[in-house]
Amino acid sequence: MSNALKTSTIVGIIGAGAMGVGIAQVAALAGHQVALFDIDAATVAKAITGIAANLARLVEKGRLDATAAAHAQERLIAVHQLAELRDAQLVIEAVAERLDVKRKIFAELEEHVAKTCILATNTSSISVTAIGATLKIPSRLVGMHFFNPAPVMALVEVVSGLATSADVAKAVYETAAAWGKTPVYARSTPGFIVNRVARPFYAEGLRLLNEQAADVASIDEVMREAGGFRMGPFELMDLIGHDVNFAVTESVFRAYFNDPRFAPSLIQQELVNAGFLGRKSGRGFYEYGPNATRQSARxxxxxxxxxxxxxxxQSGVIMRLQQRLLNADLVTTAMPEMERTDGAVAQIDDAVLRLTDGRTATQCAYDMEHDNVVLVDLALDYAGSSTVALARARQCSDSAYAAVVGAMQAAGYSVVPVADVAGMIVMRTVAMLVNEAADAVNQGVCTAADLDLAMEKGVNYPVGPLKWADEAGVTLFNTVLKNLCAHYGEDRYRVSPLLAALSWSRASWHAHDAVDRAA
Structure with a gap:
């Protein structure tokens, strides 16, 4: 039997900003009467008019039936006092990210709604436990974190604080599913799932830029075309807004007691200080506007x-790169098994091509006692990728490096040269995403299945980090992180205990979920 709220129940929305309006539209289309409140009556009226315009556009594009749009519009009502939400069975707060403001709203709301009314907060960063701590019935408060724009993005994080009732969380989970969303359960910890696990996507890009591994456009190109991400980190930060992205990073960093894994970047702080906030200000890492010239990758x-x-x-994902070389009729012979070098892909003229393992090419060359070492970065799928990144050891000759570049080009890849930094671009970023995902699962924030689902639906990752680890090999990322930690001497790259354990046991993340449920 479903615990989802019946469509006959009233849903209240507090806050008529972008998120509140989006959630109101979703609930109205799902069949609920929606009471929309904001302290500014004009803002509510404008919001309802805006929803009507949104619904009309959906009808024009053939994505929504005109009758359904009209009925949804009829279900929207403006209210001007919290007391007018007295008949609601679910009230979702979507106001400013300030603990004091949220506590004040819920304290007043409790005086008007029934004891059975579920209270939900759309907070993306504030502790659900802290918000509910001052309530008379804290068990009915739950996080219901939508992603912007709410009508488009599928994910809803259902976040339980320490006092949240399991029945309340289940009701909200099933209601979100009934509204056509993809809900996941999460425990109230800083950043919940997505805003925590996604931090390395930005942080490693910023650090690579700081180390002059490559320019902004080249890093974005590699993350898109080799990594399979829809946008590179700098494009995405420009879209989000550096003020917003930097504030979230700072919040998570402070909440985890200054854990170096979440350290903010001075580069991004400078952009915020300058007012270069990205698309909305006309300038961020890139320039925007009618006369702006787009930077190109090198x-x-x-x-x-x-x-x-x-x-x-070789075995595993690197075989797809080898197959590209075979398909291009470049391969003259296979090396005998006894000549195998761990991580080595091919001998190309005088150079050895290796998959990056978290060491620099120069260190690999030293360890191998071979000057001409070239590293290739990780790709989501070497079979279909259009681009690869290469890094050469400092002592590698120009002719040896050129031979590797020529081989990659003959195999159909565009080659992005990268400075000899540890872990390169995609490998380093994905390793850190996998590590953070493993830690979140290890700490009981969510299940492995929900984590991958959240990252795929909440930030459109090409594949969940833990699925990626299964496909590429958990041991590979364990090795990469250990080498990064040794190279930098920083706790930032410490290996998650769960990642290390699964590397030894070769068990799957889903097996860990099963053990957790059994316990």
Whole structure:
């Protein structure tokens, strides 16, 4: 039997900003009468008019039936006092991210609504436990975190504070599902799931820029075309707004008692100080506007194919790169098993091509006692990727490096040259995403299945971090992180206990979920 709220129940929305309006539209389309409140009556009237315009556009585009749009519009009513929400069975707060403001609203609301009314907060960063601590019935408060724009984004994080009733969380979860959303359960910890696990996507990009690994456009290109992400980190930060993105990073950093994994970037702070907030201000990492010129990634110029390519025995995702070399008729022979070098992909003329493992190419060259070492970055799918990033050891000769570039180009890749930094771009970023995901699961924030679902639906990742780890190999990311930690000597790159444990046991994340449920 479903615990979802019946469509005959009234849903109250507090706050007529972008999030409140989006949630109101979702609830009205799902069949509920929606009472929309804001302290500014004009804002509420404007919001309802805006929803009507949104529904009309959906009808024009053929995405919504005209009758359904008309009925949804009829279900929206403006209210001007919290007392007018007395008959609501669910009230969702979507106001400013301030604990004192949210507590004040819920304290007043409790005086008017029934004891059975569920109170939900759309907070993205404030502790649900802290918000509910001053309520008379804290068990009825739950986080119902939508993502912007709410009518479009599928994910809803259902966040339980220490006092939240399991029945309340379940009712909100099933209601979100009935509204056509994809809900996931989360425990109230800083950043919940998405805003916590996504931090390395921005942080590693910023750190790579700070280390001059490549320029902004080149890093974005590699993350999109090799990593499979819809946007690179700098494009995405410009879209979100640096003031918003930096504030979330600062909030998570403080909430985790200045854990270096979440440290903000001085580069982004400077952008905020300058007012270069991204698209909304006309300038961020990129410039915007009718006369703006888009930066282009640095792509290696065409180079002759090598004389000889010999493949090392390999397994896993790197075999797809080797298959591209085979398909291009570049491979002259396979190396015998006894000549296998861990991580080595191919001998290309005088160079050895290796998959990055968190060390620099120069360190790999030293360890191998071979000057001409070139590293290739991770790709989501080497079979379909259009781009790869390469980094060369400092002592690698120009001719040896050119042979590798020529081989990659002959295999159909555009090559982005990257400075010799530990972990390169995609590998380093994904390793940190996997690590943060593993820690969130290990700490009971959510299940492995919900974590991957949240990252795919909440920020449109091409695949959940834990699924990616399963496909590429948990041991690979464990090795990368240990090497990054050794290289930098920082706790930032410490390996999650769960990632380390699964690397040894070779068990799956879903097996961990099953054990957790059984316990």
């Amino acid at each position: 792509i290696a110029p065409p180079t002759d194919a090598p004389r000889e390519v010999r493949l090392f025995p």
